[in-house]
Amino acid sequence: MSAGSRGPGRRSGRRPGSPDTRAGILAAARKLFAERGYASASVRAIALAAEVDPSLVHHYFGTKDDLFLAALQLPVDxxxxxxxxxxxxxxxxxxxxxxxxxxxxxxxxxxxxxxxxxxxxxxxxxxxxxxxxxxxxxxxxxxxxxxxxxxxxxxxxxxxxxxxxxxxxxxxxxxxxxxxxxxxxxxxxxxxxxxxxxxxxxx
Incomplete structure (x- = not known):
């Protein structure tokens, strides 16, 4: 096995999309928005807290504004x-x-x-x-x-x-x-x- 290969069952990096990924992003977003305020809670920081790649945040929610409203769990936009x-x-x-x-x-x-x-x-x-x-x-x-x-x-x-x-x-x-x-x-x-x-x- 080469030095760059990985054994069975091993992963590196952040987790890919899954049924729980969206919920994890929302939970992390709500927590950071509440702790830091909207302006200081970056998409990158939210992705880090949710243990996902920032691209997944945009994939599921689009813009930061869209993510914020989703975190509020509003029934309408x-x-x-x-x-x-x-x-x-x-x-x-x-x-x-x-x-x-x-x-x-x-x-x-x-x-x-x-x-x-x-x-x-x-x-x-x-x-x-x-x-x-x-x-x-x-x-x-x-x-x-x-x-x-x-x-x-x-x-x-x-x-x-x-x-x-x-x-x-x-x-x-x-x-x-x-x-x-x-x-x-x-x-x-x-x-x-x-x-x-x-x-x-x-x-």
Whole structure:
């Protein structure tokens, strides 16, 4: 046997793709995103923690943004759902985005996994995932795509309104908001969201 050959049963390097590889990558990604934040958790570091080649991370998940959303275990991709509302531009975007948001959260099949995700965000790891990842991967790019001025300032304000709505309507189920028809919720909240997007803000 030559020096470069390997005996039966011996492996070198990282493990190839297998039924458990995807789950291992997701577990490593969620851990590192929570510990280091989105920006500092590189695909290479995630691959190393999962003991796979970085190419497998891209094979299973595509971009780092896609991997982050997969690690959150969202039942839907918010970027896809919001794309038509964003494509119409900044005028009226507050109402369109809220209607998409409510259509997802009011769907009985989607609400249970979303509630589980929302509750997990109360934990320290979940807070990092929300602050360092979700706001940058989903919320921030919406502002850029809409072409609004100062999206870095405006989009966190939009997020505060949406997250507050999730807390009161779906987690705490505070009345009358919990049972309010979606059209009424939009009528109440959309002007505020639109002001955050395009209205005048204190200097």
């Amino acid at each position: 918010p970027r896809v759902l919001l794309a038509p509302a964003v494509a119409e531009g900044a005028d009226g975007a507050g109402e369109r985005m809220l209607r998409v948001f409510l259509s997802v959260w009011d769907d009985p099949e989607l609400q249970l996994p979303l509630l589980g995700l929302a509750r997990s965000m109360a934990e320290p790891d979940g807070q990092v995932l929300l602050r360092e990842g979700f706001l940058k991967v989903v919320i921030g790019p919406i502002g850029v795509a809409l072409g609004i001025d100062d999206p870095g300032r405006r989009m966190p304000l939009v997020a505060s309104q949406v997250l507050g709505l999730i807390l009161v309507r779906y987690l705490l189920r505070v009345e009358p908001l919990a049972s309010m028809p979606a059209d009424d919720v939009v009528a109440i909240f959309a002007p505020t969201v639109q002001r955050y997007l395009t209205g005048e803000l204190p200097s």
